[in-house]
Amino acid sequence: MRMPRILMALVLIIALAAITNVLSTSPPTIDSTALLSLGEKYNVRLIRDEFGVPHIYGESDADTAFGLGYAQAEDDFATLQDVVLATRGKLAAVRGPDAAKTDYLIQLMGVWEAVDEGYESKLSQKARDVAEAYADGVNLYAAQHPNIVEGFVLPITGKDLIAGFTFKLPLFYGFDQTLSALFDGSDRELALQGDKALTFIDHARSELGSQGVAIAPQKSSDGYTRLLVNSHQPLTGPVAWYEARLHSKEGWDMAGATFPGSPVILHGHNRHLGWSSTVNKPDLVDVYQLTMNPENDNEYLLDGEWIELETRTAEILVRVFGPFRWTFKEPLYSSKHGPVVKLDHGTFALRWSGMGEIRTLDQYLALNKATNMQEFEAALAIASQPSINQVYADKEGNIAHYYNAMFPERIEGWDWQKDLPGDKSELIWDSYLPFSTIPATRNPSSGFVFNANNSPYLSSVGPGQPQPSEFSKTMGIETGTTNRALRLKRLLSASEKISREDFYRIKYDVFYDEDLPAMLRLRKFIAQGKERLPVELHPAFDLLASWDMGTQSDNPAAALAVLTMARLIDSRRRTEGVDLAQQLANAQSYLRTHFDRIDPEYGEVVRHQRGDKSWPLDGGPDTLRAVYTEEDMDSGQLYNVAGDSYIMFVEWDRDGNVSSRAVHNFGSATLDKSSPHYADQAALFVEHKDKAVRLKLEELLPFASRDYRPGVTGGSIELE
Structure with a gap:
């Protein structure tokens, strides 16, 4: 994405800073005394197993969230504080001009306006308690280690975490790619009205992938229900997986993985059910070409009338060098459609799924606490997660694939894949289709479901799969496939029954399909x-x-x-x-x-x-054994940087008892090279091996390497 005015101004700022010292803007001074006592507020026990994986036992959900925040800060504080700075729109204040684009995007999207307006009124008290407790855990660790804390970070708040969901989730389905294409100056194609104009074009596949597989008891050789949790992410950074086990006496009982700054398990399992998440990319972004008044470039045409653009100012604080910073101001515009960008090749408005949505944590908490398929679907029906597939299994033997997304309720007769004319208010959608209308495959006769970033129309074999004729073209549902989907279809269909060994063999398949x-x-x-x-x-x-x-x-x-x-x-x-x-x-x-x-x-x-x-x-x-590499310029070797990362195998036996095994690409200590957990899972990962996920306290304690209460004097029992 190019922002010529901002970048040109930054060049001038740097030149000016070379001859003056009046640009210094210091971060606020924080008294850490109160932060150091935060541990006394929460009743939580943090136990790390022999691999350093945190198992967090809290009295309440908030206690558990506090423990998760502290554990993640221990293992990856540098990434976590970068996530907070980016979400807060202050990354350029610390990292310099290269980060200004992210800060601009936060303000263009109106993330903080949405959070400030709805934090108290739209988000549940439970979600606020969890977010604020997690923030307290991070703040405690930061106060204990002030030498590693950047300016403009403390104190972290619950709002920072909620803003993170609002900002990041649209990026998973490609909002940033749409915006970048808008800025690149290429020709734009305007949609035409009429059925003949409805020509669906598949979106390009994403750089990375993910996969989930669920096997019903009738398909398993031993009558077990099985689930593969296998998202593909960068191996390090702000969306790298972090493994944790969460337990509270209020019913939070999850094992799985999350991202830095996310106070909840994003996929994994509880005792009743589990799910794997994969990225989907239906058409969830609309670009409108505005007709501007030739006599007033702040007025646009809508339904035959000239309407004044709303205007506000983006203030981006940029670190020039050393302590010197400059606040750059850029006008931001919005229309009835959404944010507006004025470019040399036109003026465009944007509207996207999830704009202004701040309830995502409520949905994830409901998913974490669901105990059956009905409750899981009720959680999905909250509809605050803009996109993401779920592949589901439970102890009752139910399996499903949900092509989950917030689908705009658009009018028929337009090709919504192209730019829309901005002068028709009927094209400005203001609601989403209900959850009941999404493509889903529930308990197909084949006994298995899967997704590998492919179309929902290929989620199994045989009857029970959604059909293209059942869904409006305005939903922009993907129709393409991937090698991984072709392999899953072939391998899962190859035998009448699938054993545990077969399940592992399929996951670690290393072949390209002959039909690719x-x-x-x-x-x-x-x-x-x-x-x-x-x-x-x-x-x-x-x-x-x-x-x-x-x-x-x-x-x-x-x-x-x-x-x-x-x-x-x-x-x-x-x-x-x-x-x-x-x-x-x-x-x-x-x-x-x-x-x-x-x-x-x-x-x-x-x-x-x-x-x-x-x-x-x-x-x-x-x-299916996904590996994406970068070249080492000296040796020519190709080093693994993304793909298979956190892998979890879950199974429920005939009596509904759950067990799981998992492996991380490196280990729980993300940054500390001196830690024994910096790379202690890497050899397992390479050899297609894993470790037990200990779900019961009595099973965990003999393998505990640390047992402590964060921030409580005398509350730490060091076993290493």
């Missing part, structure tokens, strides 16, 4: 023969032709194949004109430059690294 368009293209390329290629490519061609479409760590053809096919496998990229012969030549050159041969074992090239340790890895982009 990229593999069809490869077969055609191979069938054309090597005679048309330069002779120096013949050995590489022969190696590529021998590839079994797998990414095993000892596979000698996989590195060449994945490097050759990357642009076709990654469907974010345009594939028109991709020359496979040239891609093969590039892959050959890369491997010979860095590894002196074209057939190194895949695990020699693709590595899982943590600190000074490195392991050979299997898996690749869009395989």
